[in-house]
Amino acid sequence: MRDVAIIGTGCTKFGELWDRSLRDIFVEAGVSAIVDAGIQGEEIDGLYMGNMSGGRFVEQEHVGSLIADYSGLASELHVPATRVEAACASGGLALRQGILAVASGYADIIVAAGGEKMTDVDLDTATDALAAAADREWEGIMGATFPGLYAMIARLHMHKYGTTSEQMAAVSVKNHHNGTMNPIAQFKNEITIDTVLRSNMVADPLHMFDCSPISDGAAAVVLAPADVAKKYTDTPIYVKATTQASSPISLHDRADITTLDASVVAGQRAYKMAGLTPDDIDLVEVHDCFTIAEICAIEDLGFFKKGDGGRASEDGETAIGSRIPVNTSGGLKACGHPVGATGIKQAVEITKQLRGTAGKSQVDGAGIGMAHNVGGSGGTAVVHIFSRDR
Numbered sequence: 001m002r003d004v005a006i007i008g009t010g011c012t013k014f015g016e017l018w019d020r021s022l023r024d025i026f027v028e029a030g031v032s033a034i035v036d037a038g039i040q041g042e043e044i045d046g047l048y049m050g051n052m053s054g055g056r057f058v059e060q061e062h063v064g065s066l067i068a069d070y071s072g073l074a075s076e077l078h079v080p081a082t083r084v085e086a087a088c089a090s091g092g093l094a095l096r097q098g099i100l101a102v103a104s105g106y107a108d109i110i111v112a113a114g115g116e117k118m119t120d121v122d123l124d125t126a127t128d129a130l131a132a133a134a135d136r137e138w139e140g141i142m143g144a145t146f147p148g149l150y151a152m153i154a155r156l157h158m159h160k161y162g163t164t165s166e167q168m169a170a171v172s173v174k175n176h177h178n179g180t181m182n183p184i185a186q187f188k189n190e191i192t193i194d195t196v197l198r199s200n201m202v203a204d205p206l207h208m209f210d211c212s213p214i215s216d217g218a219a220a221v222v223l224a225p226a227d228v229a230k231k232y233t234d235t236p237i238y239v240k241a242t243t244q245a246s247s248p249i250s251l252h253d254r255a256d257i258t259t260l261d262a263s264v265v266a267g268q269r270a271y272k273m274a275g276l277t278p279d280d281i282d283l284v285e286v287h288d289c290f291t292i293a294e295i296c297a298i299e300d301l302g303f304f305k306k307g308d309g310g311r312a313s314e315d316g317e318t319a320i321g322s323r324i325p326v327n328t329s330g331g332l333k334a335c336g337h338p339v340g341a342t343g344i345k346q347a348v349e350i351t352k353q354l355r356g357t358a359g360k361s362q363v364d365g366a367g368i369g370m371a372h373n374v375g376g377s378g379g380t381a382v383v384h385i386f387s388r389d390r
Contacts, residue, residue: 001103003226003390005236008037009348014217014336015186022051022058022117023070025218029341030071030113033220037232041073045107047081048098050090050114051340056129058117067113087133088289090114092343092373092382095221096242099384102223114345115218116338126214130339133376135250146289147211149251149377151203154292157258158205160307163295165205167310169196171291172209172333174319179330181360186215186336210291215336219344221351226390235355240274240368241385243267249379260378263300267372270383271302278302281385282366283353284324285346287374288331294318297372298326301383320361328353328361343373343382354388 010032012025020028026049034041049067054060064081065074073079084094091114098112118126131140134149157163173193179185196209229236245265251257271277278301286301288294295309303324304312312318318326329335329349332342350369352358358366371384 002105004099004102004223004239005226005229006221006239006347006351006386007224007229007232007236008033008039008222009220009351010036011184011219011345011348012217013184014215014338016119017216018119022054022060022115023066025117025216026067026113026115027070029115029218029220030111033111033222037222039109039222039232041077043109044073044079044111046101046110047073047079048084048094048110048112049081050084050092050094050343052085052087052090052116053129053132056125058120086380087375088287088339089343089373089375089380089382090340091219091345092371092384093244093380095344095347095384096244096382098223099239099242102225108225110223111220112223112344113218113220114341114343116340117216118214118338119216138250138252146377147203147206150290150292151206152251153257153296154205157292157295160258161310163310165197166193167314168210168291168295169193170314171288171294172196174313175288175327175331175333178320178328178361179334182330182335185330185334186213187330187334206290206292212289212332212337215338217336217338217341217345219341219348221344221347237351237354238387238390239384240276240387241270241383243269243273244380244382245269246380247378249376251377258296259306260296260300260374260381262378262381263297263372263374266381266383267301270370270385274385276368276385280368281324281370282368283328283350283363284326284370284372285329285331285349286326286372287342288327288333289337289374291333293374294326294331301370301372320363325363328358328363343371346371346373347384347386350386354386
């Protein structure tokens with residue numbers, strides 16, 4: 001197996017992109033990444049694209065062929081293009097498949113991308129499409145949506161560990177602050193604890209500002225063998241680990257819903273693969289689809305003891321410049337959550353941080369970063385570790 005590096009990145013703005021289609025945003029992100037890497041179309045051996053539900057959101061399936069076509073890679077070059085689906089972890093899994101293709105030697109240059117166009121449908125349709133990432137026969141048929149499922153996780157976490165609504169709100173406040181420094185973020189407004197607690201209740205105890213938004217957006221990275229990465233860029237970012245784990249899709253089949261076992265296992269496998277521990281990680285992008293999800297993630301990945309994530313968030317231990325900066329991009333909460341794009345956007349953010357090009361949100365001395373992408377309520381977890389040094 002060969003070592004793999006990221007040699008280029010690209011990302012659209014996230015938000016309500018009314019004037020652009022799914023194909024437009026995929027192509028924009030992909031072209032930006034290709035230009036950043038300094039490669040030509042003839043060098044690309046394959047595309048892997050994360051997309052959860054193009055059929056429901058924009059009535060478009062066969063996304064691989066569509067994007068290869070509109071990228072100019074289908075007519076003469078016939079570049080193979082594969083759509084990858086793992087609910088909200090589709091982007092992270094597309095990245096993993098691209099990494100494995102290069103590591104195996106079957107490909108040299110791969111573009112891994114993710115995108116979703118979610119705002120072209122009404123809220124009820126979007127909510128129902130997202131609910132398909134849960135167990136439709138056992139959860140969806142009973143009317144359970146993701147705010148409700150994560151509300152159950154939050155309520156039990158509060159009962160077992162004393163986590164408070166104020167502590168969950170602190171996650172949102174921190175991520176909105178980080179979003180103000182991110183040019184692509186959907187939300188660039190500072191908020192307060194009171195803003196969160198006074199916002200409408202969505203599913204008790206989760207308020208509107210505890211929830212990530214419905215978003216449009218796309219992101220892409222270019223992957224190459226580490227041995228030749230410096231042929232393309234002076235600042236390649238090396239992949240130290242790529243892991244994936246599964247858990248039961250339904251909450252009722254899990255021993256403890258406050259722990260996402262797939263996150264725990266994928267994280268442990270990543271640390272073992274990279275030969276690292278949580279103490280070695282300089283920053284992490286975690287899957288904060290809801291504020292309680294970030295609290296669970298920083299516990300499940302070993303940054304804080306189980307039950308301490310809420311307190312740590314309230315005490316500022318996850319802010320930029322603190323013990324472990326979490327979601328410097330603004331996370332899903334403020335940067336936005338176009339579900340197929342999120343896992344790739346996380347890698348783009350980590351790459352910027354390790355290159356030292358993250359601007360106002362730059363983490364001083366960042367050398368090793370982690371990305372954590374979750375599908376559904378924890379049925380899939382994908383974890384990557386990246387390093388500035390090989």
